[in-house]
Amino acid sequence: MRLLLIEDETALRESLAARLVKEGFAVDSASDGAEGHFLGLENPIDLAIVDLGLPKLDGIEVIKRWRAAGRRFPVLILTARSRWEEKVDGLGTGADDYLVKPFHVEELLARINALLRRAAGWAQPVLRCGPVELDTRGQQVQVGGSPIELTTFEYKVLQYLMLHAGEVVSKTDLTEHLYDQDFDRDSNVIEVFVGRLRRKLDPDGALEPIETLRGRGYRLTLPRSDA
Amino acid sequence: MTRALGGRLLIAQSVLLALFFSATMVALDNAYRRALERGVRERLAAQTLALMASADLDDSGHLVLPALLPDPAFNQTASGNYGVVADANGNVVWRSASLLGLTLPPPSAPPLGERRFRDDAWLGGQPAFLLTIAVEWEEAGVYRFTIAQSQASHLLQVARFRTLLFSWFGLVALAFVALQALLLRHLLRPLRQVADDVRAIEVGRAAQLVGSYPAELDPLVHGLNALVRNERARLSRYRNSLGDLAHSLKTPLAVIRRALEESDPAQRPAIADQVQRLDELVEYQLQRAANAGGTTFGAAVEVKPQAARIAATLAKVHAARGLGFELAINPAARFHGDAGDLLELLGNLGDNAAKHARTKVLIGAVPLLGASGTRPGLRLLVADDGPGFPDAERDALLQRGMRGDSAAPGHGIGLGIVNDLVALMGGTLRLGRSDLGGAEVVVELPPL
Secondary structure (H helix, E strand, O other): OEEEEEOOOHHHHHHHHHHHHHOOOEEEEEOOHHHHHHHHHHOOOOEEEEEOOOOOOOHHHHHHHHHHOOOOOOEEEEEOOOOHHHHHHHHHHOOOEEEEOOOOHHHHHHHHHHHHHHHOOOOOOEEEEOOEEEEOOOOEEEEOOEEEOOOHHHHHHHHHHHHOOOOEEOHHHHHHHHOOOOOOOOOOHHHHHHHHHHHHHOOOOOOOOEEEEOOOEEEEOOOEOOO | OOOOHHHHHHHHHHHHHHHHHHHHHHHHHHHHHHHHHHHHHHHHHHHHHHHHHOOEEOOOOOEEOOOOOOOHHHOOOOOOEEEEEEEOOOOEEEEOHHHOOOOOOOOOOOOOOOEEEEEEEEEOOEEEEEEEEEEEEHHHEEEEEEEEEEOHHHHHHHHHHHHHHHHHHHHHHHHHHHHHHHHHHHHHHHHHHHHHHHHHHHOOOOOOOOOOOOHHHHHHHHHHHHHHHHHHHHHHHHHHHHHHHHHHHHHHHHHHHHHHHHOOOOOHHHHHHHHHHHHHHHHHHHHHHHOOOOOOOOOEEEHHHHHHHHHHHHHHHOHHHOOEEEEEEOOOOEEEOOHHHHHHHHHHHHHHHHHHOOOEEEEEEEEEOOOOOOOOEEEEEEEEOOOOOOHHHHHHHHOOOOOOOOOOOOOOOHHHHHHHHHHHOOOEEEEEEOOOOOEEEEEEEOOO
C-alpha cells in the first residue's frame, strides 16, 4: 500500500515515515502543501495523511483540489486544532478521518488500516478469502487455520491482492502501490514474489489462489467471505 | 428608565405652547378692551358736547336744557344712556328722562375744563361708565355735565370677544399639539428604526445595521456596525491565534511522543504520562479559551444544518462501527451564539455517544419559548443505546479532564468542555438515562 505523508515538521515526518516503511507501506513524503498536492495528483496513492497547518498550501485546500481533480483515495487528517469546527470542515471537504496531535503511532496505524480496508469495501479488520485469513492488525496470515510465515513484502502483495479480490491487478499496479517513487519499474521482482507467495499459500498445488492473466496481471480467485 | 424622548418633547412643547398662547391671549384681551374703552370715552365725550350744545341760558341767567333731547336714547327710561347737569354747588339743574327712578352717584368735581372718566360707577345695580366735564358757562358760572352709560353691552362685547378668542386659540393649540405629535413621530422614526435594527442583530435576524439613517445618526450607526464587526472579528482572530498556538504547542508534543515510542522502554511510562498530561492541559485550556460563550451580537445559527454536518462527520469517523445517526431537529431551533460553539457542543456530545453506542445515536433539538419579546432558548439532546452513565461517576464526569471510560478512544475531556461552554452561556447540563437505553445528555440554554 502506497501512502502519501504531508507534514511540515521534519522530525515528526521522518520518524513517522520510518515507522510506516517498517510496517510495510511504501511512503511518499512532502514537507509542504504544494509538493504534497503534486505528489497526490501524480502518484498512484492508496491513502494520504495530511497535516492541516501546512506552508504554501493549506491542508484543507490540498484535499479540496484532489477531490476536485477526481482523486478518491482516503485521506486522514492530522491536526493540532481540535475544535469540532475544524474537524467538520476537514471531513466536509472530503477527508475521511482525523487524528488530533499528539497521537500514538499505533492509533495512526489502526486508522490507516481501517481506512484502507473501508476504501476496498471491507468492514472487518480480518480479511477472509476462501481458506486464507489475513489479520491487518497483527499482520498475520493463516491458511485453513494454520499460520504461515510471510516476509513483509510478501504480506504486502497478498494484502493488496486480497483487498482487490476478484479484480485484475497488473504488475504495474503492484509496483506502484507497494514501492515508493524510487523503485526501479523494470525489475521482474514482482513475478518472483508472486511465485513465492503461491508456494507458501498453496504448497501442494490444490488451492491455486492466484491466477496469472498473461500480459494483464494477476487475480486472486478465492471467493471473498466477509462474515 | 427615563421617559421616552417623544413624550418628553411633546410635554415640553405643550407647556411652551400653553405659555405662549396664554400670554398672547392676555395681550390681545387687554388691547381689545383698551380700544373698546377708548371708543366708549370718545362717544361719551361726543354726547357731552351734544348735551352742552342743546343747553341755553334763560333770561335770569340760569342754564336750561330741553326736557327731551334730540338723541332718543336719553329720553327712554333705562336705555343705558343717561345725562345729568349740575351747577357749581352740586345742585342738579337737569336730568335726562332716561334716568327715571335712578340716582346717579354724585360726580366728583374735576378742575375746570377737564374731563374725568370713571369706569367703576354703579347705576341701578349695574356697572357704568361715567364722564364728567366742568365748564364755565359765560357769566352763568360753572356747570358739570355728566354722561353715564351702562356697561352691559360693553361687557357683553368683551365676553363675546373672549369666547371667540378662547375657542380659536384652543382649536389652534390642539391642532398644533396634534401636528407636533405627528412631526415627532416622524422625526423620531429613525431612532426607533435603529433600536429595531439593533434588536434584529441581537436576536440574529440581521448581521449589520443596513438601510439609510439621517446624517445625525450616521456616527452612531457606524459605531454600532464597527462594534458588531469587531466583536466577530475579534473572536475569529482570537480563535486563529489560539489555533496557531495549539499547532505550535502540539506538534512538538507529537515529536516527543514519537521519539518516546522509539526510546528505552524502561523510561517510557513516566515520560509518556507527562506528555499525556501536558497534552490534555494544552487541549483543555485552549478549548476553554476558544469558547465564545453567549455573544450579544452573535448571529442566530440554525441548528439543523449544523447537526447534519456533525452527524455526517461522526458517521465518517465511526464508519467502521456502522452506527445509525438519527436527527430530530425542530426547524425553528436556533443557537444564539457562535456556530463553532454549537459544533463544539454537538460534536463532543455526539462523539461521546458514538463511542459508547451499540447501534445508534440520537441528536435532538427544540426551541425553548419564553415570554413574548424574548428570543427563544434551545434544548439539545444527545442520546445513545450504549451502557449509559455509571451512576457513581456522573458528577465526576463533568469535571475537567475526567474520562468516563478510559477504554474508549479520545481525550475524554469532551464533557468537561461542554459543561464549561454551557455554564458560560448561562445554561444547564443534565446527564440521564435515555429512552434508547443508554446515556442521555440534555443541554438547556434559557430564553433571553
